[in-house]
C-alpha cells in the first residue's frame with residue numbers, strides 16, 4: 001500500500017467546516033451552496049464585495065442564525081443545537097464592529113456577566129469577580145483596569161476585552177468582523193501583533209476586512225465569496241492581488257488613475273473656517289473654493305474628526321466661526337448646517353447615520369422633506385423615485401427603496417448614508433472616513449461621486465487617514481496633535497503624507 005505525503009496538521013479535523021450552506025431572506029438569496037473550511041491554528045481571511053454574504057456566513061458559523069440548508073461542524077463534530085448558547089460559546093466567538101459590551105457596566109462585570117461568583121446567600125462577590133477578571137486579562141496580556149466603566153474603553157481596548165471574554169468561555173476560534181475599520185495605523189499594528197501572539201498560543205482566526213493589504217500582511221489562506229457563492233480558497237502567498245480582486249468582482253479590473261483637474265483659481269470661496277477651537281483643543285483655519293476637494297488627514301488623536309464635527313455642528317466649538325456661502329453657521333447646530341447646504345457622512349453610521357428600522361427611501365430623504373413633498377406632506381412615490389436614483393447611482397445592493405436599512409449589508413448601509421448626504425444637493429459635502437467597510441469597487445463608486453459633485457461646484461472636505469480617500473483631493477491639510485502641521489498639494493508621495501501624519505513634518509505650513 002502506498003501512502004500520500006504527510007503534512008503536519010493534515011489529520012486534524014478542521015476547526016470549523018461549513019458545507020453547502022444556503023440562506024434566504026425573503027426574496028434575497030444571501031448564501032447559495034457556499035462553504036468554508038478553517039484549519040486549526042491558521043488565520044483565515046474571508047473577503048468579498050459588499051453584500052456577498054460574509055456576515056450571513058458569520059451569523060451561521062456562530063449559531064445566531066439558522067441556515068436553510070447545509071451543515072456546520074466544529075472539530076469534525078456536528079454543531080450544537082442553536083438553543084444551546086453555552087455550547088456555541090465554547091466553540092466560537094465573533095468580535096463585531098459594533099460593540100456587544102454594555103457601556104454602563106465595568107469591564108469586570110462585562111467579562112463575567114451572568115456567571116458571577118455568588119456567596120451562599122446568592123450575593124455577588126465583587127472582590128472575587130474583580131480578581132478573576134484581572135487574572136483573565138493578565139493571562140492574555142490585556143492591559144486594562146477592570147474597574148473602569150466599559151464606556152471609557154477605546155475601540156482597541158474594547159476589542160481586546162471581547163477577545164479575552166471569548167477565550168474565557170473556552171473558544172479557541174475567533175471571528176473578527178472588520179476589526180480594523182475604526183483603528184488608526186498604530187492601533188492596527190498593535191491588533192496584528194496581538195493576533196499573531198494568540199495564533200502562536202493556538203488560537204484560530206477568521207478575519208474579515210476590505211483592506212486587501214491586511215490580508216497579505218496577516219493571513220495564511222483566503223476564501224472569496226461573490227454573489228452568495230464560494231469562489232475560491234487559496235494560500236495568500238502566491239495569490240496575486242489582481243487574481244484576488246478578479247475573484248471578488250468576477251472581472252479583471254485594473255484601477256484607473258482618475259484624471260485630476262483642479263478647480264478654477266477664480267472659483268469663489270464657499271467655506272471659510274476661522275480660528276475654530278474644539279472642546280479637546282484642536283484648531284483649524286481653512287478655506288475651500290467652489291468645486292475644490294480638500295483633505296483633512298491625520299492619525300488617531302490628531303483632532304481631524306473633532307474639527308470636522310465642529311464644522312458641521314455635530315460638536316460645539318469653544319471658539320471660532322464657520323461661514324458657508326456667506327452665511328455664518330450656528331455653532332453646534334446640525335439642523336442649521338443642513339439648512340445652509342451641508343451634506344454629511346458622519347464617522348459613526350450606527351450612531352449618527354441611519355435609522356435602521358426605516359426604509360432606504362425614508363433614510364435617504366430624511367433631511368430633505370421639501371424635495372419630496374409640499375406642505376409638509378411626503379409623497380411616497382417621489383420618495384421612492386429619489387431612493388431608486390440613489391440605489392442606481394451608488395449601486396446599492398437591495399431589492400428596492402422599501403427595503404429596511406437594517407436588512408442591508410454594512411457596506412451598502414454606508415452607501416445609503418452617502419445617498420442621504422447628496423439628497424439635498426449640498427454646497428459643502430463633508431465626508432468623515434467615508435470608505436470604512438466599503439469594498440474595492442464600491443470605493444471607486446463613492447469616490448467617483450466626489451468627482452461628480454465637485455464638477456457641479458460643491459466644495460468637499462474628505463476627513464480620513466486612508467490614502468485612497470485622500471488621493472482624490474486637490475490638497476490635503478495634515479493634522480497632528482490638534483494642529484495642521486502640513487499642507488500637501490495633489491500628487492504627494494505616500495511616504496511624505498504618512499510621515500506628515502506621524503508628525504515628521506517635511507513641509508511646514
Ligand SMILES: Nc1ncnc2c1ncn2[C@@H]1O[C@H](COP(=O)(O)OP(=O)(O)OP(=O)(O)O)[C@@H](O)[C@H]1O
Nearest residue numbers: 025030050051052053054055056407408409410411
Ligand atoms: N436580515 C436580513 N434581511 C434581509 N436581507 C438580508 C438580511 N441580512 C442580510 N441580507 C441580505 O443578504 C445579502 C448578504 O448580506 P451580508 O450582510 O451577508 O453581506 P456582507 O458580505 O457581509 O457585506 P458587507 O461587506 O457590506 O458587510 C445582502 O443582499 C443583504 O442585503
